[in-house]
Amino acid sequence: MDWEREKLRWKGFSSIWSKDEPDYALTPRSAIWKKNKTTLWHYPAVNKKYETPLYLIYSLINQPFILDLYPGNSLIEALVNEGFDVYLIDFGIPGYEDKDLTLDNYLVDYIQKGAQKTLAHSQADELTVMGFCLGGTLAAIYTSMATEPIKNLILNVAPIDFGHSGSFDQWGHALRNDEEVSFDEIIDSVGLIPARFIEGGVRLITSPIYFSPYLSLLNRAYDSGYVERWRLFNKWTKGHIPLPGGVLKQLIHEFGKKNSLVNGTLTIRNQPIDLANIHSNLLVVGSTFDRLVPIEQTEKIMELVSSTDKKFHVNKGGHTGLSKNGELPAYMKEWLPERSKPL
Numbered sequence: 432m433d434w435e436r437e438k439l440r441w442k443g444f445s446s447i448w449s450k451d452e453p454d455y456a457l458t459p460r461s462a463i464w465k466k467n468k469t470t471l472w473h474y475p476a477v478n479k480k481y482e483t484p485l486y487l488i489y490s491l492i493n494q495p496f497i498l499d500l501y502p503g504n505s506l507i508e509a510l511v512n513e514g515f516d517v518y519l520i521d522f523g524i525p526g527y528e529d530k531d532l533t534l535d536n537y538l539v540d541y542i543q544k545g546a547q548k549t550l551a552h553s554q555a556d557e558l559t560v561m562g563f564c565l566g567g568t569l570a571a572i573y574t575s576m577a578t579e580p581i582k583n584l585i586l587n588v589a590p591i592d593f594g595h596s597g598s599f600d601q602w603g604h605a606l607r608n609d610e611e612v613s614f615d616e617i618i619d620s621v622g623l624i625p626a627r628f629i630e631g632g633v634r635l636i637t638s639p640i641y642f643s644p645y646l647s648l649l650n651r652a653y654d655s656g657y658v659e660r661w662r663l664f665n666k667w668t669k670g671h672i673p674l675p676g677g678v679l680k681q682l683i684h685e686f687g688k689k690n691s692l693v694n695g696t697l698t699i700r701n702q703p704i705d706l707a708n709i710h711s712n713l714l715v716v717g718s719t720f721d722r723l724v725p726i727e728q729t730e731k732i733m734e735l736v737s738s739t740d741k742k743f744h745v746n747k748g749g750h751t752g753l754s755k756n757g758e759l760p761a762y763m764k765e766w767l768p769e770r771s772k773p774l
Contacts, residue, residue, distance in 0.1 A: 480514025
């Protein structure tokens, strides 16, 4: 028994309840536009090599700091080090007054306006749009309806085909085939869906019995660097945010029940959404062990777009994991520079 290591192990393990939270989102940035709770952040390239900026769209149920978790494990840091200007639209944390917001609001009033601000600020001719999880779904919808020039579209574990319900196929079948199944009354009575409800739903799908991360921590708690990284990642996994009821009702009816994005029946502000309108260079990324967004939900878009330059890449991992050791993933480092306009 290495008693010194054991002392460090239990000291490190107990520190997660006693120490101040570590800092995150350390890559230099500035706010260039704000609307309601939303902020458009600009992360300037360290040594700019490409004229085409990246416009990042994250999910509506988590905070986006997973993209800039800590130095050495930050996708944004890796991108700016690679020579790209990066813009992130951060939707913030909605309040009860936002309960009636819909996907239409997010797509037109925030995402499209943010893209226009990005083009104006960067003085670029076109954009690379990069979406993550539900933000990837929004990125695909936005690109299909955009009047702005979108050169490249990158979708990371983005659900597109909601006809696949993964482990909950019987629930999905019931939702799609029983017209009497409706949660509208409950959603309307709550208004803004609390963050703890969102976390509970994600846990139900991915890990109903949530203790393995603490075992992983205990196994390496003698390593202070690992403990700090664990605390940051755990802060993100438990950092869900409220969801407007208007959005949730749309997600249930349009995606869960009708699968309207795949069937071509979705409309945003009375504009039909057709993924065949996407002609941008396309990179789609799925993960082998992703329980939240299985590969079957992501790969369908390859059949629906009109892009001639398109690639589907499968990561051997879970729902996260975008950058390690300060480097871009190899597949992205090979794909993105070749399709970005050099200075």
